[in-house]
């Protein structure tokens with residue numbers, strides 16, 4: 001795997017379909033979506049080979065966990081709710097019980 005790749009993996013190797021959503025966060029003060037400064041305009045990681053350990057979750061998880069990770073990141077951006085807050089709400093709801 002060489003060159004520039006999408007955030008945590010590619011659709012070919014880990015089924016990642018979030019188009020870089022996992023590399024973006026909602027800023028609650030401005031309500032703006034902010035991208036990692038290493039994310040390119042094409043939603044690719046410009047330091048893929050040297051990305052931090054936190055960005056390598058797909059290497060240690062199943063494709064189902066990776067899909068859930070991507071889903072939560074995408075939902076977080078759409079709802080303008082940080083992932084930890086979103087997870088707290090899901091834990092308290094019947095969805096995860």
Ligand code: SF4
Nearest residue numbers: 007023036039045055
């Ligand atoms: S370094 Fe930035 S762009 Fe690269 S995978 Fe991590 S969050 Fe995404």
